[in-house]
Amino acid sequence: MPAATARLEDTALLDLVNDTQLQATGADLSMTSLLPGGRFEGLPKGPVTVRNLFSLYPYENQLVAVQIDGAILKACL
Numbered sequence: 001m002p003a004a005t006a007r008l009e010d011t012a013l014l015d016l017v018n019d020t021q022l023q024a025t026g027a028d029l030s031m032t033s034l035l036p037g038g039r040f041e042g043l044p045k046g047p048v049t050v051r052n053l054f055s056l057y058p059y060e061n062q063l064v065a066v067q068i069d070g071a072i073l074k075a076c077l
Contacts, residue, residue, distance in 0.1 A: 003042035006034055013042050017056065025065040031076065 001013040018030035034056075043052050068076075 001043040003034065006042075011042070021063060024063060027065050029073070 001011070001016070003011045003013040005011065006014050014032060014034075017032050021027070021030040021032065043055075
């Protein structure tokens with residue numbers, strides 16, 4: 001699942017992350033980020049390992065759902 005151009009265009013990997021977050025939270029919108037510095041290349045072919053998943057989110061983050069209005073969404077974007 002390549003993601004080298006994820007900052008510029010839609011990618012299957014970010015779709016997977018966002019779809020997973022939507023399903024887990026029941027939210028209407030999902031926002032995610034990539035590895036800082038733009039060095040993220042995606043997941044390699046073959047079995048997915050914990051190390052691969054850690055490369056997506058190297059920090060100890062938690063998934064949370066928050067209620068926002070259009071003004072807050074616009075400010076985030």
